[in-house]
Amino acid sequence: MEAMQSALRDVFRSERLVYRSIKTDNTAHNDFIFKNFFQNQVNFGLASLMMLKPACRKTYNESIENRLSDQLLAVLICLSPEKGAAASADQEFEDKISTTVKQEEDRTPMNKDAEEPEPIPIGMIHLSKLGYNMDSATSWRRTEIEIQISDEYQNKGYGRGAINLALDWAFAWAGMHGVSISTISFNERARALYESIGFKVEGRAREVCYLNRQWHNMINRGMLESEWEALRAKKADTRAGQQFSKNITAPK
Helix, strand or coil, X not given: CHHHHHHXXXXXXXXXXXXXXXCCCCHHHHHHHHHHHHCCHHHHHHHCCCCCCCCCHXXXXXXXXXXXXXXXXXXXXXXXXXXXXHHCHHHHHHHHHHHHHHHHHHXXXXXXXXXXXXXXXXXXXXXXXXXXXXXXXXXXXXXXXXXXEXXXXXXXXXXHHHHHHHHHHHHXXXXXXXXXXXXXXXXXXXXXXXXXXXXXXXXXXXXXXXXXXXXXXXXXXXXXXXXXXXXXXXXXXXXXXXXXXXHCCXXX
């Protein structure tokens, strides 16, 4: 019972990250997504096969609802409140110093009932309904991951953590048999990440992406349920070994 309760508590969170539902009527959510993944031509070009055009808020508003409704899971990737507070500590340092000094001067007690800080959004991740028909008795039980991380949080391990969290949800809770992820052939950074996580090349769509007068292939990778199980078992064995080593008392 306790193990299940613990597993349920951690379905949408890890040590550093937490998933939050995307609310299309939330101005802050819309502003974050539009600014980082529609207005940002680099992020848009790497994640989409659509023709590059100046971002239009009206087009975004019309497309986001349809885009999200066609997903098994569509969430914001956020820093946990604790990590978010640490990440923004440098930017808020001067303000905190001023606040602390003022409180000391005024002898004002700290508010013990202050609300927990909101998680800081750093990206978004989708799991599509590829090969999955919720209205059908039969299903391929397969989904595809799409992930985007805002510029300032790239190359810090957050993409890896978010993908692993998505894999755990897909296989452990959504009953998927396979999970796919794709990238444009020139995106070496994504290729290295996906392969290090455990995705295997399953095929390629030839010359489907046209950028800067060049055609590029789309490389499709996937992971099966059995492969995920083996990776998680290996991870559990490694953790057990590390814990065992810590418990060994060195001879005097």
